[in-house]
Amino acid sequence: MKLKTSLLAFAACGLGTAAIAQNANHFFAERHSMVRGPYVEFAKRVAEETNGDVNFTVFAGGSLLPPAASLQGVRDGVAQVTYHAGTYTPSELPVANLIGNFAFYNTDPMVMAFASTEFGLTNEAALAEWKENGVVFGGGYSTSQYYMMCNTPVASYEDIQGKRLRMAGGAWSRFAEHVGAVPVSIPSSEMYTGLDTGSLDCAVAAADALDSFSLSDVVTHMNRLAVGNYYAGFEWGYNPAFWQGLSEASRNVLFDQMAYYLAQHRVEFDKDVEKAVSAAKEGGMEVFEPDQALTAALAEFVTADEAVLIENAKSRGIENPEALLADYKRIVDRWAALLADVDHGDTDALAALAKAEIYDKLDGANYGMN
Incomplete structure (x- = not known):
């Protein structure tokens, strides 16, 4: 019934932000570290910081969209923000899967979460791929080893x-x-x-x-x-009409909260592994x-x-995968250096670094607006 109601609300609305059903989708269970912080707590904090202008209803455990449908679902506006695992859509996301399959280059999950986020927000080929698939990339993630x-x-x-x-x-x-x-x-x-x-x-x-x-x-x-x-795809991908209907102030709130929960989920994920x-x-x-x-x-x-990664990428239409991997290696190595002396359990320090080195460099007035 909740799913039906949300879908009807979306179908009846226009493009105005206040009218759109603000659905947040994740196919992991609510108790998972990638949901309870980056979606459940995130939604509460975003609502508070935007004075209710952005008020997500969180659907966890695949109750809104099954895993393979999350990319299409956010494009079509069933969800306004969603998690998506790139392995389900290799044809649609060849760049994301090329980078995601480079997971053996550095097996520090903190490094790869931050690096995949920076790459997804700044690399021209990645940005073009998100746009082609009808999604505004908000930030990445990484599982533990x-x-x-x-x-x-x-x-x-x-x-x-x-x-x-x-x-x-x-x-x-x-x-x-x-x-x-x-x-x-x-x-x-x-x-x-x-x-x-x-x-x-x-x-x-x-x-x-x-x-x-x-x-x-x-x-x-x-x-x-x-x-x-594993980190292919995105932790937060936004529907473009929804994103573009937000005020600049609201988009900046989302940037700040994604910086925090990028760090928080990594700390909590590793704690969950240890337990x-x-x-x-x-x-x-x-x-x-x-x-x-x-x-x-x-x-x-x-x-x-x-060499196999490069050949596979070319077969999927990526013209210069060598350059993409070189750029990604540069970003991974940069984050390995930035994180070398930071306590991987200090959420506030990690979040401050993500904010300063990634999200503060974005232009809230223009990012994702065309």
Whole structure:
């Protein structure tokens, strides 16, 4: 009923900001760190700071839009802001997926969250891609590091041979093949069933899934090989008509709040991982450090896969992927330096850095306005 009401409200409205149903969409559950801060708390703070001019109704858990429909949904105005995972729309977002598949270059999630945000807000090819898809990019994100969470011991390179690993597609699937495993591309919502029924040996995802997806019930072993982290797409993508109907003051409020929650969600995500892993260990889960052969295989893959990324990007119509990756490397390296001496648990310090180095450099009068 809530979904029907919201859709009817949108259909009946004009373009005036006050008339548009201000829906915020995320397909993770409300208790997830990428929702409870960057959407639930964010919506409250935005409403307060804009004196109610921007008043989002948050729909979590896919209750408004399913994962694969979030990009089209924000373009069409079903949602005014949404999270979107780029893996669901590789044809529509080749630039975002090229960058997202470069997740092995630096596996520090804080660096990659800030770098992907700066890239998405400033790179000309990325900006053109957002515009073509009917979205105003607001900011990025990053999961915590991906680990192998398994229902069987996977401690070494030998152990991983032939194992069925749930992967996020793209580079992750190629890595599985590189080390002799079998990649299985399924949504995160199906990891539990796969491990429980034995159709999967391991789920490769951020370890907060031990709690947020209840994987601790079916996982007996975890390998701490850092298999990248995921950040393709965006944490906040806005409907253009909605964005352009806002006052400059309201857009600046959104910039400030996105700077804060870009940092906040990363701090909270890592806290959730620590809690989930600690609880799972207390419940009997065994944790392995990767052996030298597995670590070496990952390093070999990272070097070799850049050429594959470039070739795949060209096949999807990107004319100069080498230049895009060079720009992204520059931004990643810049953020690695900027964050080197900042406490990764200090939300206020991290948010201040995001504000000063990213959002304060945007022009609230012009960004996303054409």
